[in-house]
Amino acid sequence: MATMQRTRLLLCVMLMVSQGRSLPGAARSEHNGHETETSSDHGTSSSSPHTETGDVTDSGHDVTGDSHGEGGGHGGGPITTLPIVSWKWSHVSVPYLVALWILVSWICKLIIEANHHVTNIIPESALLICFGFILGGMIWGADKVQTFKLTPTVFFFYLLPQIILDAGYFMPNKLFFSNMGTILVYAIIGTCWNAASVGLSLWGCHMGGAMGDLDIGLLQYLLFGSLIAAVDPVAVLAVFEQVHVNEVLFILVFGESLLNDGVTVVLFNVFDSFVSLGGSQIDAVEIIKGIISFFVVAFGGSLLGMVFGLLLSLLTRCTKNIQIIEAGFIFVLGYLSYLTAEMLSLSAILAIVFCGVSCQKYINANMDEKSVTTVRYAMKVLANGSETIIFVFLGISAVDKTLWVWNTGFILLTLLFIFVYRVIGVFFLTWIMNKFRLVPLEVIDQIIMSYGGLRGAVAYGLAVMLDDSKIKEKNLMVSTTLIVVYFTVILQGVTMKPLVTWLKVKRAAVCDITLIEKVQNKVFDHMLVAIEDISGQIGHNYMRDKWSHFEEKWMSGIFMKPSARKNRDYVFNVFHKLNLKDAMSYVAEGERRGSLEFIRNESAFVDFKKKYGEKFSEVMPDIMADMADDRHPVSPMGRDPVPSVSLEMHEQTIKGVREAEDINSHHLLQQHLYKGRKQHRHRYSRSHFEVNKDENEVQEIFQRTMRSRLESFKSAKMGVAPPKTITKHQKKDQQPKMPSRKSTDKSKSYHSGDEDFEFSEGDSASGYEASGDSLAMRVTYRVGAGIENPAFMPELDYMAPMQIPPWLAEAELDSGMVAPSQRAQVRLPWTPSNLRRLAPLRISTRSTDSFMRADAPTTQERDEDEFPPPLTPPPPPPPPSDRHGGHM
Amino acid sequence: MGSWQARPEQQQQQQQQQEQERWHYEELAHKSGFSTEQIKNLHKRFRQLSGNKETISRANLDSIPALANNPLKKQIIDAFFDKRNQWQDDEVGSLEEIGLEHFLMVMSHFRPPAHKSGEEERQAARRQKLRFLFNMHDTDGDGIITLAEYRKVVEELLSKSGAIGHQTAKAIADAAMLEVASINAPHMAPDDFYEGITFEHFQQILKGLEMESRMHIRFLDVDTTTMRCGKAPS
DSSP states (O other), X not given: OHHHHHHXXXXXXXXXXXXXXXXXXXXXXXXXXXXXXXXXXXXXXXXXXXXXXXXXXXXXXXXXXXXXXXXXXXXXXXXXXXXXXXXXXXXXXXXXXXXXXHHHHHHHHHHHHTOHHHHHXXXXXXXHHHHHHHHHHHHHHHHSSOOOOOOHHIIIIIIHHHHHHHHHHTOOHHHHHHTXXXXXXXXXXXXXXXXXXXXHHHHHHHHHTTTOSOOOOHHHXXXXXXXXXXXXXXXXXXXXXXXXXXXXXXXXXXXXXXXXHHHHHHHHHHHHHXXXXXXXXXXXXXXXXXXXXXXXXXXXXXXXXXXXXXXXXXXXXXXXXXXXXXXXHHHHHHHHHHHXXXXXXXXXXXXXXXXXXXXXXXXXXXXXXXXXXXXXXXXXHHHHHHHHHHHXXXXXXXXXXXXXXXXXXXXXXHHHHHHHHHHHHHHHHXXXXXXXXXXXXXXXXXXXXXXXXXXXXXXXXXXXXXXXXXXXXXXXXXXXXXXXXXXXXXXXXXXXXXXXXXXXXXXXXOOOOOHHHHHHHHHHHHHHHHHXXXXXXXXHHXXXXXXXXXXXXXXXXXXXXXXXXXXXXXXXXXXXXXXXXXXXXXXXXXXXXXXXXXXXXXXHHHHHHHHHHHHHHHHOHHHHHHHHTXXXXXXXXXXXXXHHHHHXXXXXXXXXXXXXXXHHHHHHHHHHSOOOGGGOOOOOOSSOXXXXXXXXXXXXXXXXXXXXXXXXXXXXHHXXXXXXXXXXXXXXXXXXXXXXXXXXXXXXXXOSHXXXXXXXXXXXXXXXXXXXXXXXXXXXXXXXXXXXXXXXXXXXXXXXXXXXXXXXXXXXHHHTSSOOOHHHHHHGGGSOGGGTTHHHHHHHHHHHHHHHHHHSHHHHHHOSSSOOOOSSOOOOOOOOGGGGGGGO | OHHHHHHHHHHHHHHHHHHHHHHHHHHHHHHHOOOHHHHHHHHHHHHHHHTSOSEEEHHHHHTOGGXXXXXXXXXXXXXXXXGGGGTXXXXXXXXXXEEHHHHHHXXXXXXXXXXXXXXXXXXXXXXXXXXXXXXXXXXXXXXXXXHHHHHHHXXXXXXXXXXXXXXXXXXXXXXXXXXXXXXXXXXXXXXXXXXXXXXXXXXXXXXXXXXXXXXXXXXXXXXXXXXXXXXXXX
């Protein structure tokens, strides 16, 4: 709160200072005499930009680039002597002001978001508008004229496209297209209905004398109706994103708001030209033309967008060598699609929406993972940033005396009609739609839909674009539009949340993706298609299936890199995401514990690696190949601190055990572990982030993945065919391991912590490594995406005993308590000899451990996010590694 | 003369037959919840599939061309012949051939619920649908989906989606299974192992899944089968 106050104060002060100079500034602005002004500004206070801001931006916004040329003379004026420094405000004024305003609006957002108590009640968009009022008031106070306004050019060309592109790019396609019918009905029929009914009713009231003397004809009313009819995507998104209604409801409102733009633009253009033509000129031909133009504009725009989207997909197929800028293509091409549509007078919004929608799948598959991330973030930055600016400026624009024309009847009636007809339209259309929808919309949903009809900046932009030579009451329309916008965004926005809560609208379930659900979804899809096939009906599922076949067969082939195709399956993506999450949490946990000893016992795996390295390179050379040249980064953790540290730790553990084996192990490590961090060089380069891509490293990580998978499948495997226990002792060892497996699984898992305890007996480090590794590896596991996984090799059964951690098997052999089973013997050659000493220790502690597990099982397993307090005290930190540094 | 007399008789017979059929339909409608119109359509399709016979066999369904690409073809067809899907929970096993009634009963799993159904009915319907799904996975009918069974479904499911390898499919199946195990049996005794997914667990894991749109098919009152006659095997 304090910060908020302070910042506000600061802003006030800044503007107050500038106020002192405001009058001259304003006066000068009339002459537009920047050049002369500059020289006089030399020694004045640094806050002057704020004053000048006014005039310059105005011109800058209205005719962008205009003032650029004007101030381009590097100071201007005849030079008498060489100036050491000179004040060249006009030279930079436009970009400077643009940047400054962006900064100011973002700071507004920062202030607003600093306090969540407020944003929980009042949506951010409303607060931003209020901030706009304040800022506008300051400017007004300073300049006595509103110098900053949201002009249509700026809005439609520089602020809107990225928001819409963002919407298209992140559109949940399946949801969107499966509700397409309903959305289209709302967007087309609903909008037409709103426009016509509002226009006609206002006209009727005018005729009835409800608003006094106004110079507005029927056509102008209809024009006004058409611009005020459309639900605004920006406003809807801003409000609904914070409310979290269920996804179907959201997509209906949001989809409608996006698609009705085509309708609005057409209606607006048609009526605009009708107004120009004058009532007498309009005949059936013109009306038919209007209807045709609707289809052309809407579908042409969508088609154009799709073409651009597909072009973009094609383009990203071959950006492999310019990865550093490939993320930029979507913005450029998206923007181009918008401009092209605008140029052809098609619906630009539809074009850019469909550009985003059609390319998302392909470019996400084609581009490098990092680029995809870049796109996602950059998109959000741009969209959110300009959304903020839009709302702030909507507020600022209001503070303008010249704008306001008050006509109580007109304004109130507009508000009333908008609301009433929206409700009627929604309920009537839904009533019809529900006869066709599989899942009917409930009354509550309909209420929210009608209430969610927010108007926003698009309407305002269109209103400002009206030609005041043709429409006498333009200012009335603009101010009415502004009132409508404020009313809907602020009032309805604020009340939306309580309403949603009060009506108990189904909320979006906030839950983690689970693999099984995704798999089930897929089952559903195929099942429904099959049932439709069998029952001989052509339904949605049938169509969707046909489409996906077509898409699979042709589109993917054309637009997707062959190498990318394997990674794009949805289920697989989920799998991958979960794996990544595991890995992250694993590393986070390891770091949280303040040490990286969880990888200390790596040598346990070395043997594994060695073994598989040899074995699998024969069995499946393609994996190795795949691994070696896999482009995908193995997630930062794979390469970062872990390996380099591990070398040392590792070594020293062993060292503690037995001197003689040190050399062995060192040798082993050197052979099989990738090299440490020293090789990890950053070069300065504009086009590359060079990272260590040591082949060995990749391979090593892969091996570990294999290992973990193998282990984690054990329990599952058990379900099918429990491996025979070979010896008493082994059995004992083996079973305690089970739960740990299980939790690893669960883990899919977040917590490495607890399962560790399950067998962190004695040496908790070892516990870490087991689960930890499994986590770590899952990441990489996907790297091998389509490859065969040794864990599932047919000889899995044979490998079952492998699940007994090597050291355990080894231990038994070693301690001589039990005769080694045949399987154990089979494994013998691969087990590391250098771990022998550790083994007995584990065995001895095992029993206590299982007790502990019995004691506190639930909490451990259940809290996925928080790690339960360790049952065993954390292991003593390993002796300082530098002691053995010499061996490295 | 005989022929003259035969006609009304025949007519009567026909009428009777129609009457019988209508009665039959109504009974089926009562059992399955379809409207008689829908049943008529489905019956038509049934005859089309079976080649105008009283019963339908696996081979009939197998030969539907549209099914050829469906990765779950086998499971779906099996589901039709599964006794458990006849809304009587106690029977296990599969039939060789099914009649119209069985056919309809299986189809009725996919019927959207009546528009104004209570919460309880909705829950029951959901349960039935889940049960159907569960039965589809549980091929041996022992009430538990073992890993092997589950894996099989997932593999087949993913096998058609191109690049996903066999092994990856297996890995996914395993990971999913582990997920189930961890959700349902987070604290097992050390000696236990997770045998497989029971129906209760199955319900538990799919708790969050919205079934309304996912397991419903609009059965039209209007006959669309003619539109695809060319494709149908008969």
